[in-house]
Structure formats: structure tokens, C-alpha cells
Amino acid sequence: MMDRGAMTVIGGGLAGCEAAWQAAQRGVRVILCEMKPLRFSPAHEMVQLGELVCSNSLRSNAVDSAAGLLKEEMRLLDSLVMRIADQTAVPAGSALAVDRHRFAARLTEAIASHPLITVRREEVGRIPEMAAGPVVLAAGPLLAGPLADHLRELTGDAHLAFYDAIAPIVDADSLDLKVIYRKSRWDEEGPGDYLNCPMDREQYAQFVEALGAAQTVPLHAFENPKYFEGCLPIEVMCARGADTLRFGPMKPVGLAHPVTGALPHAVVQLRAENREGTAYNLVGFQTKLTYPEQLRIFRTIPGLEQAVFLRLGSIHRNTFVCAPRVLDATLQVRQLPGLFIAGQLSGVEGYIESAAMGLLAGGNAARIVLGREPIIPPAATAHGALIGHLTNSDPAHFQPSNVNFGLFPPLIGRKIPKKMRGRIRAEQALELIRQWRQRFSGQDYASSTNPQ
Incomplete structure (x- = not known):
């Protein structure tokens, strides 16, 4: 050559x-x-x-x-x-x-x-x-x-x-929009930029229980388990108390249902991953759960029962x-x-x-x-x-x-x-x-x- x-x-x-x-x-x-x-x-x-x-x-x-x-x-x-x-x-x-x-x-x-x-x-x-x-x-x-x-x-x-600090991504076509509603926190006008998966008290308690008992991926020897407070794994937040997630990424405040006006006990928010809205990110759901556990537990979230996950969460x-x-x-x-x-x-x-x-x-x-x-x-x-x-x-x-x-x-x-x-x-x-x-x-x- x-x-x-x-x-x-x-x-x-x-x-x-x-x-x-x-x-x-x-x-x-x-x-x-x-x-x-x-x-x-x-x-x-x-x-x-x-x-x-x-x-x-x-x-x-x-x-x-x-x-x-x-x-x-x-x-x-x-x-x-x-x-x-x-x-x-x-x-x-x-x-x-x-x-x-x-x-x-x-x-x-x-x-x-x-x-x-x-x-x-x-x-x-x-x-x-x-x-x-x-x-x-x-x-x-x-x-x-x-x-x-x-x-x-x-x-x-x-x-x-x-x-x-990677949160899971779901295919928009796999979401149940009969359950999920669109609204940004405190936004009273317009459709809002977020999709919201509402939970009542019983659903939230079951989610927290499942999360607390789930299997996680072991840390590598070179990884520091002292996570940044701003992007803690959801299972670490969950271990700090049953209501920790409700005061964190699952906070329902400002997210009353736009039609019924009902305020959920907790909410999982989804944020668009691209301009076309074909994929959504589970906000704040970075995690060390194993992939099978993520699929099992996250599909208990209302509206995500049939979710197709384009990417699963991780922290490393x-x-x-x-x-x-x-x-x-x-x-x-x-x-x-x-x-x-x-x-x-x-x-x-x-x-x-x-x-x-x-x-x-x-x-x-x-x-x-x-x-x-x-x-x-x-x-x-x-x-x-x-x-x-x-x-x-x-x-x-x-x-x-x-x-x-x-x-x-x-x-x-x-x-x-x-x-x-x-x-x-x-x-x-x-x-x-x-x-x-x-x-x-x-x-x-x-x-x-x-x-x-």
C-alpha cells in the first residue's frame, strides 16, 4: 500500500x-x-x-x-x-x-x-x-x-x-396511555412535557416492598459504593425509608390528574428521549438492579405493564x-x-x-x-x-x-x-x-x- x-x-x-x-x-x-x-x-x-x-x-x-x-x-x-x-x-x-x-x-x-x-x-x-x-x-x-x-x-x-447514572428507556408505542397522563409539574396550561404513571397508596407500598427485596448487581472492586447524592440508585433511596421515593423522583406534588383533579400517592415520570417522542426515560430511575429484576419490578408500574425496554438502568x-x-x-x-x-x-x-x-x-x-x-x-x-x-x-x-x-x-x-x-x-x-x-x-x- x-x-x-x-x-x-x-x-x-x-x-x-x-x-x-x-x-x-x-x-x-x-x-x-x-x-x-x-x-x-x-x-x-x-x-x-x-x-x-x-x-x-x-x-x-x-x-x-x-x-x-x-x-x-x-x-x-x-x-x-x-x-x-x-x-x-x-x-x-x-x-x-x-x-x-x-x-x-x-x-x-x-x-x-x-x-x-x-x-x-x-x-x-x-x-x-x-x-x-x-x-x-x-x-x-x-x-x-x-x-x-x-x-x-x-x-x-x-x-x-x-x-x-443511567435510567431505563421504554418504547413509546408500548405505553398504556389510558392510564398514563401528560403533565408537567405545576403546569396548569398546555399538555405538559412529561408522561406520568400514577400510583395509589397500595400500589406504591407493593412497589417499595418489591424494590426492597430485589437482587442487585455486585459492585466491581474498582467501583466506589459512595454514590453521588444527586443520582442515588432508586433501591438505595428506597432503603432509607418507605416514603423516601415519594419525596424524591416519585414526588406527586403538582401532578394532579388534568381531568379528574385527583392527586396520586406517588408518580413515576417519563421524559422524552428524542424530539420525535418515540422513546421515554424513567426519570430518576438509575439503578443497580439486575436486568431480570428491572423487567419484573418496573412492569408493575401502572401504564408500564407491557412496556418494551429499549435500555435498562445502571450505575457504574x-x-x-x-x-x-x-x-x-x-x-x-x-x-x-x-x-x-x-x-x-x-x-x-x-x-x-x-x-x-x-x-x-x-x-x-x-x-x-x-x-x-x-x-x-x-x-x-x-x-x-x-x-x-x-x-x-x-x-x-x-x-x-x-x-x-x-x-x-x-x-x-x-x-x-x-x-x-x-x-x-x-x-x-x-x-x-x-x-x-x-x-x-x-x-x-x-x-x-x-x-x-
Whole structure:
């Protein structure tokens, strides 16, 4: 391949490896910096690149699911992570799970053997000057030390967070609007901006009892159980007293029913996640409950009995930027062109989402080296939906997210049955990605096939 310039990638996780691969495949020299084995984060123990620190599951492989669609788009865009994942898959039903040791070994081999990638096993304390070439920062959610201090210096203290406090998100179409009513607190005029799930005294008592007995996810050794008072897990608030939630996120004051005038004993408020109102966030419901317990307990909330959860809640140690304020749609830092942020640090959740942001950042950084303008994936694709979440969310309420169909633009046209929506979105998205990939890569993919 022709040597056309150089760029730097910091971090040898999924996002960093994918970014380096995308750039090198375009003929760009890449220096990939990885601090292991000189220093390990509290969650890492393998020397290899691309270590999966939690589950070995990459979630659904079904193309009519948002996670499966993202994987298929990545395959079409020549994703190294997806190629290796497919090669090292283990039986997992409709999900894609991998042998984590074989996965990391093959990923490391692919990166180390690429003629245009130089792997430097060193810890980076400061982000390099972009005058020497674009930089992709993909240092992972446990970023700490001098590099974290430098990022904070560049982006501002208020634009860097160190804990996810994620509340569940539900599909708007799955809500029972015969029970739920729209109203903002104290707002006597207009329909209001919030949806409200009212509880009477008995329903609230049953909810508190179930919550108090629910199973939670154990903290990792490196996580501090001293939560911020402003975003306590709901089960921690519940343990402080039976009425604590009624004086916190479930406070009914100012939320009398707009028709009957009745004041509920407690209220669960839902806030729109996007302008289209296709997804709603359970306000203040960040939690350490296990996923099965969240599904069981939250579906006892009036109006949520049949709720489809697009994302479940969590609280964990995770460094990320406030993407709507910091990043543009090409994943560059707005005030520092040439500095890209990828992976979980950019504000996404999940292995594949992190790798996808690495894919976009690496490809766009390479385009700069090659004298081309960075480009943005179509909004109605899984990649575009994630970029939309990072750049169009309300900065005051921004939290990382997995890919889900609630992030996509609404489907336009005739009313489409729920069971068909995933398939139709997938068909549209994959056609858009096929049209877009030649522009993104600058190469002719006409005769390419998906890696096996």
C-alpha cells in the first residue's frame, strides 16, 4: 500500500483496534499506543489487545434488532472486530458470543501484523498535538491519571463525567396511555412535557416492598459504593425509608390528574428521549438492579405493564465526555479539529457500539490524512442513530446509550405493525449503508463480500 501520512490512536481496546484498522486499510500509517502490560486498569488482566472485560456476549445477531443491525452495517464497512468475532463465535442462540481468549489473540495478531500499524506498548500522559496528524482517543471507560487530567483540561471540567447514572428507556408505542397522563409539574396550561404513571397508596407500598427485596448487581472492586447524592440508585433511596421515593423522583406534588383533579400517592415520570417522542426515560430511575429484576419490578408500574425496554438502568464507573457539547457529528472535538474521541469515552455503551465509533473515527481521521473531508453516516442507519444520540441529545440530561430503535428517526408512511418495524428499518438502513460505504472508504466495494 502507498504510504500517505500518519495518525495516532490511543488505546488498544475494541474502538482503538477498529480505528487503527480502518485507517491502515486506507493506506494511512498508524501508531497505536497501548499501556498494557506496563500498566493495567483495575478491570484488565490480559496482555492482548481487544480484551473483553465483562460478558463474552455481543448481544443479538438478528438483523431486525438494533444491535444485530449495527453488526451487519459494520460487516458491510469491513469491520475487523466483526470479522474476528464471527471467526471466534461460540454457540449462543440468536446472540453473537465469542471465545474471549481466541478473540483477543486473533485481534492482536491482525493489528500487530498489519504493515502500516506500529503498536507501541507505552502509557500516554498527554494527547499529542494534532499538527503531527489526527489523533483518535479511545482510551476506554476507565481513563484515569494524567491523560484524564489532560482531557479535562482540553474539554473543561463540566464536560467530563466519571459515573454513568443511567435510567431505563421504554418504547413509546408500548405505553398504556389510558392510564398514563401528560403533565408537567405545576403546569396548569398546555399538555405538559412529561408522561406520568400514577400510583395509589397500595400500589406504591407493593412497589417499595418489591424494590426492597430485589437482587442487585455486585459492585466491581474498582467501583466506589459512595454514590453521588444527586443520582442515588432508586433501591438505595428506597432503603432509607418507605416514603423516601415519594419525596424524591416519585414526588406527586403538582401532578394532579388534568381531568379528574385527583392527586396520586406517588408518580413515576417519563421524559422524552428524542424530539420525535418515540422513546421515554424513567426519570430518576438509575439503578443497580439486575436486568431480570428491572423487567419484573418496573412492569408493575401502572401504564408500564407491557412496556418494551429499549435500555435498562445502571450505575457504574465509566468516564465519558458530554458528547452534545464536546463532539461534532464526525466524532471530532469541536474546539480541536483533528482530535477524535471514540469508544465508550465518546458516550456510547456496549462492545459493538464502542467498536462502531472506532470504525467511524478511524475512517474519518484517515480521510483527513488523505486530504478528504470527514463524512457522517445517514441518520436512518444504526451508525447514524448513535451519532445522532451523541450530538443531538439534551446536554443537561445526556447519558451513554446502547444502540436501540428509539434513537432512529421515525418511520414515515403508512402505519406499520410493530412486528414488521425492525425488519423494515433494517432493510432501509442496510441499503443506505451500501450506498454510503464507497464515499466513506474512498474505495470501490462493488465486488466485496462479507468476511466469513
